[in-house]
Amino acid sequence: MATLHLVPVVDEGLGNSTYLLDVGEDRALVVDPERDLRQVRAEARQLGLTIAYAAETHLHADFISGVRELQHTEGATVLAPEAGPREFAHTVINDGDTLDLGDFTLQALATPGHSPEHLCYLLLDHGRIVGVFTGGSLMVGTAGRTDLVSPDMTVPLARAQYHSLHRLMELPDDTPVWPTHGAGSFCSAAAGGERTTTIGRERATNPLLQVVGEDAFVEALLGSLGTFPDYFLRLGEVNRRGPVVLGTTPSLPALSADRVKELQEQGAQIVDARQPADFAAGHIPGSLSIALRPAFATWLGWLADPNRPIIIVRNPDQDPEDIVWASAKVGFDALTGELDGGIPAWTRSSAAVTASLIDAERLVSGAEASAAVIDIRQASEYATGHVAEARSIELGGLTEHLSELPTGPLVVMCGHSERAMSAASILERSGRTDVSVLDGGPADWMRAAGRSLENGR
Template identity: 40%
Template sequence: MRLLLLLDYQHLTDRHSHLRQGGADPVVDVAVVQTSELGDRSYIAHDGHVAIVVDPQRDLDRLQAVLNERGLRCAMVLETHIHNDYVSGGLQLAHQHNAPYAVNAADEVAFERHGVADGDELSVGGMRVRVVATPGHTDTHLAFVISGGPGPAAVFTGGCLLYGSVGRTDLVDPARTEELTRAQYRSAHRLVDLLDDDAGIFPTHGFGSFCSAGSRSGGEDSTVGQEKARNDAFTATNEDTFVAQLVAGLTAHPAYYAYMGARNRAGAGPVDLSTPQQVSPTELRERISAGEWVVDLRDRTAYAAEHLVGTISIALSQQFATYLGWLIPWGMPLTLIGETPQQITDAQRQLVRIGIDRPDGAATGKLRNLADGVATRSYRRITFAGLAAAQQAGEALTLLDVRRADERALGAIPVSVHIPLHCLLDRLGDVPPGPLAVHCASGFRAGIAASLLDRAGHDVVHIDDEYAVAVTSGQATG
């Protein structure tokens, strides 16, 4: 079997993996389309002529580029589960190619699909697909074992069996977490019992996704044999130990997850990445005054130096959509500010994946032009060394830690106040008065928090530094 990895949307490279057996030409190849911003992967399994696409992301142009480059026809689309962390492009891809869309027959969906269940076998070109029920991450989760010739099989495990860990089990219903964790353990064991050790494992989650739980062993590829040796589901001494460890390690997950399942069951329409309505400086001020979200995509350094009063800083980065989707009141009108039209387009691509289909407007260009004579605002950025100097000089600063609770449990600055970023908007009344110095683990989340606090009228200082520096200097534990 040959593994092809598509990184950063554009560069497709061939490489021979350890999954290839005996020097023979493989019958089934796998191309990987990576969505690093969400920590997810989509897959194209093919026999050189026809393709099976597994768990496609919604911006289908990336997948279509791979199909075109390889001269492949999409003959089937497989969905391992109804996703919580992104809107699937499966229905639209199936429509575009007039291909069957295989979804668990037990899922209640509002569209026609090819219903499949445990034990079903499908044939696509020179490939055979076996359907395996793997409940745990969701009740109706499936894995797909694809084979085609003498080489090892490929198993597409979705959110069941990841590299070193498994998918989280608290998304369906927190009250059922233990029940689903036990199901996850049994599904993982059942799955590997059906496969040879050289079978390749291709998970959808687990590359930084909040859908993963447990250890983060990572890596670019893996086999059943490797996972038996390192995966939490197999290294735990027994089921009870596995359940206790996984449940204890579950952390907060993005709020937009609550909306993704319903959107996927309804079936998402096509993506529109065309340029949104351009907003004038006057309209920007009106939207800000109305309490709408006007999000500045520039980097946090530029934002701290100068920004429009009432805007929110979420820099266009790997984590942009995750944190915007986590924090914005769902359905709130959204306007984007960028330095260039390309920034707006790149932000749109990230947002459609989590179901924010169209921004309500955009403004691009130099900030002075967008301000149009109206006063702007700034706040200080300092390091932990700068914080120590300010404190020694007698400056009264209340330290605000916006990391998650699981991060703070490992160490903290003793005198700091703790309000996680994802709780901040609901707990603005708990924010202490007076000047605030805001920190996180790297400076990214603290930048978002500083902008939200600045928007709420607080006097803020952004600690733009690595928390590890504070530990090394003795300012923090952990």
């Protein structure tokens, strides 16, 4: 019996897990790798493993796949479902197919739903079930959304998801379940931070497995879905054709302040990756605030225009590699460059503008107390607790709702301040000069106001 050495590599920002498995003879299998492979490669090196196989459960919509990177740089064999044919070399896997990896065998289970071609992979040791990689099918407390292909496929795929989950329920209760999507992923609607589970636990506790019948399942699944970034609608096709192989870390050329100004006048967009307080203290007019943190890739993909050049502004202590790889994960392969010397270089020749960052006490009792409050968190977050007077407009849809905003002073809030500052930068670009950002979130307001939050939408 082989010893299981399975390493989950978690992307907290995108909410996904890539799995690195030692399959014997110093070789490894990687399941659902993202394009930023730095941690996966580091884990493999630490274990003395060569990545021999790269398997995909489905065509990913939420990130650029890393299988081609592994194929070209490591010589890995790509394993992928036959449906939704990829336009690059890969080994086709169909329902019931098995592949001898060495110490383990991989067996494919057709589980359409999250996508039409979705496969789960049973991991076997001499016929004994070791666990199952479930991708975007069965997840902790939920199942993968089915509305990423096309509107006319949403319900049929939800029905397929029902049958796929019940197929997985035929496995023994003690079978470990290793999903790709999890907490923080827009492909998942479940709360909580756990990323792995078992068949028995999901059978007993997953709300989607407690409803009776296919129709009730479809209603429950579709009723749990929130909005998702619009870049999901284009990355699947990029992954099907085969992403450009980057090989090494993309460059981030240094640009003078004059050159940045020239490129901005020609249509380039400025993405300021500094934290909200730094952005508030001074930033390039018209720039978009997206603070560098785990969720940077998601909000860059959602808010930035993929058809316009991007110039980065960062602080010296922010790692440019983190910025370029986060950008590449959502399809921004080649950033135009960064402001050489940061904001100090800009202010030596041009004026910076500031933003208003206020604390909860000032929102409650200061001049901003009479301002309209906009809560730009996801609707599901808003429903769990919000300021009574706050109106819900999700950040991802803010641009489409600008004309609906009230005139006069605005206060924008989220959970901490990062997304709110992104919203404030969008409002500034639209011409608003009367916007403040709450430094904190609803809980801070509740403490300052001595009032409870409201629930519901």
